[in-house]
Amino acid sequence: MAKSSAKKSEKTVEELSYEEAIAELEGIVTSLEDEQNPLEDSMKFFERGQALVAHCSALLESAQLKVQKLSGESLSPFEEGSE
Amino acid sequence: MQPTLFSSVHLTVSQLTLHIRKQLENDPTLQDVWVEGEISNLSKPNSGHIYFTLKDKNASLRCMMWKPDAARLRVNLQDGMAVEAHGRITVYEPQGQYQLAVNLIQPKGEGALYQEFLRLKAMLESEGLFDPESKRPIPQLPYKIGIVTSQTGAALRDMLDTLRRRLPLAQVILAPSSVQGVEAPPALVNAIQSLNIQSPDVILLARGGGSIEDLWAFNDERVVRAVAGSNAPVICGVGHETDFTLCDFASDLRAPTPTAAAELATQITIQDLQEAISTLHSRLSSLTFNLLAEQKGVISSFISRLGYASPERRIQSDYQHLDELSRRAFSSLMHRIQLQSSIVDGMSKHLLSLNPEGILSRGYAIITRKDDGVVVSKVSQAHGGIKVRVSDGEFEALVNRKL
Numbered sequence: 001m002a003k004s005s006a007k008k009s010e011k012t013v014e015e016l017s018y019e020e021a022i023a024e025l026e027g028i029v030t031s032l033e034d035e036q037n038p039l040e041d042s043m044k045f046f047e048r049g050q051a052l053v054a055h056c057s058a059l060l061e062s063a064q065l066k067v068q069k070l071s072g073e074s075l076s077p078f079e080e081g082s083e
Numbered sequence: 084m085q086p087t088l089f090s091s092v093h094l095t096v097s098q099l100t101l102h103i104r105k106q107l108e109n110d111p112t113l114q115d116v117w118v119e120g121e122i123s124n125l126s127k128p129n130s131g132h133i134y135f136t137l138k139d140k141n142a143s144l145r146c147m148m149w150k151p152d153a154a155r156l157r158v159n160l161q162d163g164m165a166v167e168a169h170g171r172i173t174v175y176e177p178q179g180q181y182q183l184a185v186n187l188i189q190p191k192g193e194g195a196l197y198q199e200f201l202r203l204k205a206m207l208e209s210e211g212l213f214d215p216e217s218k219r220p221i222p223q224l225p226y227k228i229g230i231v232t233s234q235t236g237a238a239l240r241d242m243l244d245t246l247r248r249r250l251p252l253a254q255v256i257l258a259p260s261s262v263q264g265v266e267a268p269p270a271l272v273n274a275i276q277s278l279n280i281q282s283p284d285v286i287l288l289a290r291g292g293g294s295i296e297d298l299w300a301f302n303d304e305r306v307v308r309a310v311a312g313s314n315a316p317v318i319c320g321v322g323h324e325t326d327f328t329l330c331d332f333a334s335d336l337r338a339p340t341p342t343a344a345a346e347l348a349t350q351i352t353i354q355d356l357q358e359a360i361s362t363l364h365s366r367l368s369s370l371t372f373n374l375l376a377e378q379k380g381v382i383s384s385f386i387s388r389l390g391y392a393s394p395e396r397r398i399q400s401d402y403q404h405l406d407e408l409s410r411r412a413f414s415s416l417m418h419r420i421q422l423q424s425s426i427v428d429g430m431s432k433h434l435l436s437l438n439p440e441g442i443l444s445r446g447y448a449i450i451t452r453k454d455d456g457v458v459v460s461k462v463s464q465a466h467g468g469i470k471v472r473v474s475d476g477e478f479e480a481l482v483n484r485k486l
Contacts, residue, residue: 052107053364060252060357068255069259070281
């Protein structure tokens, strides 16, 4: 891996959970605010930031409450009103 | 006035009734009393007040409840129900009847339960189970939410609806449990403990409203200890606003209802997240824009510095110098030419003034030797043939005698 992009996640944006994506996005914005990065890195940060914004927005847009039922130590989907 | 043997008091009915009323209403015991009995002759007219008779096997007591108190009644009163009623004795003067003006009614036995509640509360409190310092913080944005409740109750539906509306991003893990009856306490303990293995961010412990007996499992010592011992923070939403259970005290946050518990668990909603994303987005864009503008500024400052240091400038300056020099050379040359020409001028005038013609015309002559052209200005120079120049020409002569 290139040394300058050490902070970047190894995953592609699409693989990230909302939690991971928003944390990385916040990190990128903070880094752009506080640090003197080489311009090229900054542009890479910006591009990845744009992708993270799109990913987070899509996740929020399509979010559906996932409900699972715990029996012992195993989880199974819970269908409301079916029991 | 006829004297009497007995100093009897004569009163009107009203006066007597008023006197009795004052007697009863001045007795502190009668003004704050719990009375135990069975309800009969229950009447609920449209006025909203409630009338009934409380009786046991030897006596009966007329009771009434004013509308504001009746509206707050948690139990559904029925004839034959054994209750404890709290109130004060008053007198209804038009009928000469004393009655209990009731403000609270609870099913019989609840008083004993309440004493047990207080005893357990004091004991667990002294152990530090309810200490504010030991409360775990409630996460603002839980991704994994555990729920302990009955899987058939309205409480679960209310909570899921609330979570779906406020934070559909979350994952819910339901640990179903019975919530009333003797089996409830161990089931609740098991649900709380096995849910903790899944490491949820927060646990909602909830049950819909019911009588105090219905909610009693949430005062069970085992359940209260499980709540206090939970790794994940617990929000307790049992019953209604007015119901307090020991689980409420042991939990990290008390919610008045199951719905409120779900709301308190989702302090940040999906709308907040959407706003946060667009804020981050515009920060990202403006930061990058500023960064590029800054770089452009740096570049243009380099360009102007480079321009200043460029040899072009020196060449121009050298050109200028050259022009200056050539201008100065020209003007100095001109000056010298003028000087010379004025010298020539002066000399020519002088020359003109020396023109011998003028003298010749006055009778002088210029004599030169014929053979070598030497001007004869002394006698010794004169010999042989000479040329004599006068004003209008020359003639030759011979020197024949020197005087």
